[in-house]
Structures are given as structure tokens and as C-alpha cells.
Amino acid sequence: MENPRSQRVLAFIGAASVVLAIGGAGAALLMIRGGFSTRDEPSWIEAFAAQTARRMAVTSEAKKLRAPPISPELLQEARMHWASHCATCHGVGGAGDTAMGQRLYPRAPDMRATSTQRQSDGELYSAIKNGIRLTGMPAWGEPGDDDLESWGLVAFIRTLPDLTESELAEIRAHLPRTPHELREELEEDEFLRGEPPSPSSPSPITNPPEHRHE
Ligand code: HEC
Known part of the structure; x- marks a missing residue:
């Protein structure tokens, strides 16, 4: 005959499995019902899983x-x-307040804040070199x-909380521009100088000469 103790253990394992299965299905249903839009804030469980995975991925040598x-x-x-490479997501001053940065899931963080600044140089370097999996953060360089x-970018990130107005203006002036924006700027300059718009400087991409309608 079976011993009553092992029967109790089996009953406990059975009950625990049922509870886990129901709980898991409930959590999955809640997520599915909410849809999977990247407009939502990541739930605490997703943020916790992502942060733990990231901490585990950075080796202790890299941290040092x-x-x-x-x-x-x-x-x-x-x-x-x-x-040229980072401000599209991270913003000119590192606040992550760009159209792209705020629609990523997880969001581009405010890198002026302590959550970034308290990380070691090695951790920031590792995020730049290796990227951050399952987020919008790509790996850069070799x-x-x-x-x-x-390393220069890490040093720059350290200066984010105290960037001066002239440094911010310098970064703004070097943001990538689409051919359309370049043409608009050119037209604005010509207008300000009182010149008629020059037909001789069309953008090769937005307005190729052979397709121009006069
Ligand atoms: C396509 C968007 C995108 C671009 C471009 C991008 N990043 Fe990121 N980056 C992110 C996102 C999103 C995160 C947050 C990931 C997370 O939550 O773990 C991030 C995180 C980081 C972090 C970690 C910050 C922290 O608080 O843990 C560093 C450092 C970083 N990026 C540096 C850079 C640098 C330097 C560049 C340019 C060479 C760059 N990123 C370009 C999207 C981007």
C-alpha cells in the first residue's frame, strides 16, 4: 500500500501545478486583452525580467x-x-524625449538621471558595444x-546632466537631416537673403531633375 506521506506530496504538487497553470493563463489573458502596443508602459514583471537579464549579461570584468x-x-x-547616431532616440540632451525614443518598448531612458549615471563606465561601454537585447538599443562599433x-561616448554621457547651451546648440546643428529638410533650410536661407528660390539646386532624391514638372 502507498505511504500517506508521499500521497500528500503528490497532492501538493498537483494542486500547485493547477494554481500555476491558472495564474499563468490569467496573466497571459490580461496581456493579450490589452493588446501588444509599444505605446503601453512595460508592466513591472516585464521591466523586472528585462533588467535582471541585462544585469546578468554584463560580465563582472566588463563592469570593472x-x-x-x-x-x-x-x-x-x-x-x-x-x-548623428544617438540623438534620434536619446534626444539632443539625453532625455529620451524624441518621437522614436518615446514609442520604443522599453522607452529610451532619461540618461541624465541617476539610473544611468550611477552605472560604471564599463556598464555603459558594454551597453554601447553590445547593444541591449530585446530593446531598440543597437550594438555599435567593432x-x-x-x-x-x-569610450568617448561614455565620457560624453557623463557630461549630459551639465551640458551648456552652446554644446546643446552644437549637437542640434549636427543632427541628421533628410534631403527634404536640407532643401527647406536652403529655401529659408535664400528667402532670408531676399533671393528668388534657385531651381538649380534641387534635391537629387526628393526632386530628380528628369522628373521635375515645370
Ligand atoms: C533606435 C533607437 C536607439 C539608438 C539609435 C540608440 N539607442 Fe541607446 N538605447 C535605446 C533604448 C530603447 C535604450 C533602453 C534599453 C533598456 O531599457 O534597457 C537604450 C539604452 C542605452 C544605454 C543604457 C542606458 C541605461 O540607463 O542603462 C546607453 C549607454 C545607450 N543607449 C547609449 C547609446 C549611444 C551612445 C548611442 C549612439 C551611438 C545610442 N544609444 C543609440 C535606443 C537607442
């Missing part, structure tokens, strides 16, 4: 990596690099620990 000395020229280059350009 030390930034090499960064010259003022390299920091200036990093600002330009930020303007693999390796001696990429000065990425």
Missing part, C-alpha cells in the same frame, strides 16, 4: 573596465557622433575593449 583618458577633441567628436570612439 576603466575608461582611458579622453582628450577635449575626442569629447567634441563624441558630441558629433551622438548627434567588438573589443579598446574602442576609443565608444
Whole structure:
């Protein structure tokens, strides 16, 4: 005959499995009912799972990596690099307040805040070099620990909380522009100088000469 103790254990495992299955199905139903829009804020369970996975992915050696000395020229280059490659999502001043940054899931964070600034240089470097899986953050540059350009970006990220007006203006001036925006700027300049719009400078992409209707 079966011993009553092992029967109790089996009953407990059975009951626990039923509770887990019902709980899991309930959580899945709630998520599905809400749809899967990236406009929603990530739920705490998703944020917790993502942050834990990310912490586990950064090796302790990577966390301890030390930034090499960064010259003022390299920091200036990093600002330009930020303007051309990062500001679309992270914003000119790092607040993440861009159309793209705010519609990503998870959002682009406010990198001026302590949640970013308290991370070690190695952690930020690792986020830039390896990207962050299952988020909009891509991996940049070539693999390796001696990429000065990425270290320059880490040093730049440290300056985000205290960027001056002239540094912000410099970044704004170097944001990527579409051919359409370039043409608009050109027309505005010509208008301000009192010149008639020049038909000789059409954008090769938005307005190829052979397709222009006069
Ligand atoms: C396509 C959008 C996009 C672009 C372009 C982008 N990022 Fe990100 N980045 C993100 C998102 C989204 C996150 C937040 C990921 C998360 O929640 O873990 C992020 C996170 C980061 C983090 C970690 C911040 C933190 O608080 O943990 C760093 C550092 C970073 N990005 C640097 C950069 C740099 C430097 C560039 C340009 C070379 C760049 N990113 C370009 C979307 C982007």
C-alpha cells in the first residue's frame, strides 16, 4: 500500500501545478486583452525580467573596465557622433524625449538621471558595444575593449546632466537631416537673403531633375 506521506506530496504538487497553470493563463489573458502596443508602459514583471537579464549579461570584468583618458577633441567628436547616431532616440540632451525614443518598448531612458549615471563606465561601454537585447538599443562599433570612439561616448554621457547651451546648440546643428529638410533650410536661407528660390539646386532624391514638372 502507498505511504500517506508521499500521497500528500503528490497532492501538493498537483494542486500547485493547477494554481500555476491558472495564474499563468490569467496573466497571459490580461496581456493579450490589452493588446501588444509599444505605446503601453512595460508592466513591472516585464521591466523586472528585462533588467535582471541585462544585469546578468554584463560580465563582472566588463563592469570593472576603466575608461582611458579622453582628450577635449575626442569629447567634441563624441558630441558629433551622438548627434548623428544617438540623438534620434536619446534626444539632443539625453532625455529620451524624441518621437522614436518615446514609442520604443522599453522607452529610451532619461540618461541624465541617476539610473544611468550611477552605472560604471564599463556598464555603459558594454551597453554601447553590445547593444541591449530585446530593446531598440543597437550594438555599435567593432567588438573589443579598446574602442576609443565608444569610450568617448561614455565620457560624453557623463557630461549630459551639465551640458551648456552652446554644446546643446552644437549637437542640434549636427543632427541628421533628410534631403527634404536640407532643401527647406536652403529655401529659408535664400528667402532670408531676399533671393528668388534657385531651381538649380534641387534635391537629387526628393526632386530628380528628369522628373521635375515645370
Ligand atoms: C533606435 C533607437 C536607439 C539608438 C539609435 C540608440 N539607442 Fe541607446 N538605447 C535605446 C533604448 C530603447 C535604450 C533602453 C534599453 C533598456 O531599457 O534597457 C537604450 C539604452 C542605452 C544605454 C543604457 C542606458 C541605461 O540607463 O542603462 C546607453 C549607454 C545607450 N543607449 C547609449 C547609446 C549611444 C551612445 C548611442 C549612439 C551611438 C545610442 N544609444 C543609440 C535606443 C537607442
